[in-house]
Amino acid sequence: MKANIVIIGSGISGVSIAYNLAKKGVKDIVVVDKSYISSGSTGRCGAGVRQQWGTLMNCKLAKSSIDFFEKAQKILKYHRDIEFKQEGYLIVAEDDEEFNQFKKNVKLQNSVGIPSIQISKDEAKKIVPHLNLDVIHSATYCKTDGHLNPFLMTDAYYVAAKKLGVKFYFYEEVKEIIVSNKKIQKVITDKHEFYTHKVVNAAGGFAKEVGDLVGIDIPVYSENHEILVTEPIEKIQGPMVISFKKNIYCQQVPHGAFIMGRSDKSVEKNHDISSTWKFLDEMSKTAVELLPLIGELRVIRQWGGSYNVSPDRQPIISDTKELAGYYMAVGFSGHGFMFAPMTGLLLSEMILNEPTSIDITDLHIDRFESENKTNYEQSVV
Amino acid sequence: MIKEDVIICRCEDITLKDITDLLDEGYQTFEEIKRILRIGMGACQGSTCISLLQREISNYHNIPIEKVETPKVRPLMTGVKLKSISEAYKNES
Numbered sequence: 001m002k003a004n005i006v007i008i009g010s011g012i013s014g015v016s017i018a019y020n021l022a023k024k025g026v027k028d029i030v031v032v033d034k035s036y037i038s039s040g041s042t043g044r045c046g047a048g049v050r051q052q053w054g055t056l057m058n059c060k061l062a063k064s065s066i067d068f069f070e071k072a073q074k075i076l077k078y079h080r081d082i083e084f085k086q087e088g089y090l091i092v093a094e095d096d097e098e099f100n101q102f103k104k105n106v107k108l109q110n111s112v113g114i115p116s117i118q119i120s121k122d123e124a125k126k127i128v129p130h131l132n133l134d135v136i137h138s139a140t141y142c143k144t145d146g147h148l149n150p151f152l153m154t155d156a157y158y159v160a161a162k163k164l165g166v167k168f169y170f171y172e173e174v175k176e177i178i179v180s181n182k183k184i185q186k187v188i189t190d191k192h193e194f195y196t197h198k199v200v201n202a203a204g205g206f207a208k209e210v211g212d213l214v215g216i217d218i219p220v221y222s223e224n225h226e227i228l229v230t231e232p233i234e235k236i237q238g239p240m241v242i243s244f245k246k247n248i249y250c251q252q253v254p255h256g257a258f259i260m261g262r263s264d265k266s267v268e269k270n271h272d273i274s275s276t277w278k279f280l281d282e283m284s285k286t287a288v289e290l291l292p293l294i295g296e297l298r299v300i301r302q303w304g305g306s307y308n309v310s311p312d313r314q315p316i317i318s319d320t321k322e323l324a325g326y327y328m329a330v331g332f333s334g335h336g337f338m339f340a341p342m343t344g345l346l347l348s349e350m351i352l353n354e355p356t357s358i359d360i361t362d363l364h365i366d367r368f369e370s371e372n373k374t375n376y377e378q379s380v381v
Numbered sequence: 382m383i384k385e386d387v388i389i390c391r392c393e394d395i396t397l398k399d400i401t402d403l404l405d406e407g408y409q410t411f412e413e414i415k416r417i418l419r420i421g422m423g424a425c426q427g428s429t430c431i432s433l434l435q436r437e438i439s440n441y442h443n444i445p446i447e448k449v450e451t452p453k454v455r456p457l458m459t460g461v462k463l464k465s466i467s468e469a470y471k472n473e474s
């Protein structure tokens with residue numbers, strides 16, 4: 001079979017890239033996934049979308065992506081509700097150190113038009129009444145941050161891409177990429193062979209392995225991040241509440257359930273996505289300390305998913321100098337869902353040799369060659 | 382039979398019509414349908430609906446019911462209050 005381009009991965013990144021390319025008129029786009037749609041990190045994520053970041057690049061990617069999410073339902077003409085809830089993120093500071101860091105972050109965010117503000121703990125309590133003021137110092141708040149249903153947002157891109165002619169192949173794993181004369185010739189899966197000169201690596205947790213298929217060493221690794229969901233109740237919490245120091249994010253989704261997660265510093269670098277008792281134990285303690293009221297909620301289920309982590313916790317949206325026609329959108333380090341609209345737009349521009357909507361030199365894979373150039377993102381859970 | 386009146390998943394209020402609409406739209410597997418409707422992800426964790434949806438997929442695609450894959454069983458086996466977990470250690474002593 002012939003294809004103009006083969007995209008590996010049908011997570012939020014892959015479907016957004018496919019949709020953006022198709023919208024720009026590219027024909028014969030193929031998306032291959034070894035499992036079902038959103039089976040990777042996308043279908044396992046917290047699906048929070050925030051703009052309160054600590055690096056300029058992340059701020060810009062997030063802001064433009066939120067601009068898209070606000071209109072996504074209409075633009076993609078999706079027939080179900082993508083459940084976009086835009087009631088902000090409340091980020092609590094635990095001490096002076098965090099307060100001072102957040103002061104800098106808010107200044108940076110405001111400089112690109114993100115309407116975040118720094119607030120006292122009493123003001124925070126007005127926004128989230130069940131917050132335990134004894135354990136926080138202050139907070140920042142951005143009312144245009146929010147949350148979407150990750151399955152439906154991915155499905156919305158998928159349905160729109162299909163309408164534009166993109167072909168999807170599920171339950172089919174890319175096993176080999178044939179390169180000759182420094183040019184990609186063929187993508188071989190366990191079911192098909194696609195003749196193509198262009199490949200996009202949007203393989204999420206398996207980004208490194210898909211780099212290895214063409215001998216390109218992508219400096220990313222995967223680690224398990226666990227998450228849980230409670231029974232649904234009437235609405236009591238507007239924003240996502242997060243704390244970097246306490247290590248928690250917690251959101252009530254429109255359906256009524258609370259979802260919450262935290263990271264584990266001792267987790268190994270591998271593809272494990274299992275659930276542990278340790279997570280449940282630590283999560284419950286952190287949640288009950290910060291938001292005592294939700295201690296009353298029953299936990300319904302817990303699961304895990306991969307963060308694909310890059311050295312500076314910013315994504316790699318890039319081509320490569322080693323192999324023309326090989327592109328990647330990987331290493332999202334736990335925040336690739338919220339960047340997906342820009343991931344798709346920027347990569348499609350790069351592939352079509354158009355000027356990119358924002359300068360993304362800092363997202364190129366070559367940035368890791370010079371050590372002092374990296375701008376480390378610290379605002380991550 | 383009025384499909385709107387047949388409840389398949391009581392936790393998430395999913396009717397037979399919700400299911401057949403998705404099958405008609407081209408969604409084929411349990412995992413896809415689960416992610417769109419939340420079927421099997423509610424308080425009872427699929428005690429009733431898993432086998433019902435399995436049967437619908439089996440009938441629709443004319444495949445043996447045992448060939449219809451079902452989702453992974455997730456912890457916890459029963460709903461437990463966060464507070465009870467966070468205090469569990471205390472209560473043990």
Ligand SMILES: Cc1cc2nc3c(=O)[nH]c(=O)nc-3n(C[C@H](O)[C@H](O)[C@H](O)COP(=O)(O)OP(=O)(O)OC[C@H]3O[C@@H](n4cnc5c(N)ncnc54)[C@H](O)[C@@H]3O)c2cc1C
Pocket residue numbers: 008009010011012013014032033034035036037038039040041042043044045046047048049172173174175202203204205206210225226227261304305306307329330332333334335336337338339
């Ligand atoms: C617990 C948790 C919470 C999170 N919370 C948030 C959040 O609140 N906000 C946010 O923005 N992000 C969050 N993230 C991160 C987010 O989930 C990811 O960054 C994002 O989903 C990445 O999407 P993707 O499409 O790049 O990768 P994925 O969704 O992982 O998709 C990759 C796909 O590639 C396929 N694939 C891999 N190898 C092959 C191969 N060889 N052949 C064929 N197919 C292949 C896989 O099957 C998979 O479907 C969270 C992640 C986790 C685990």
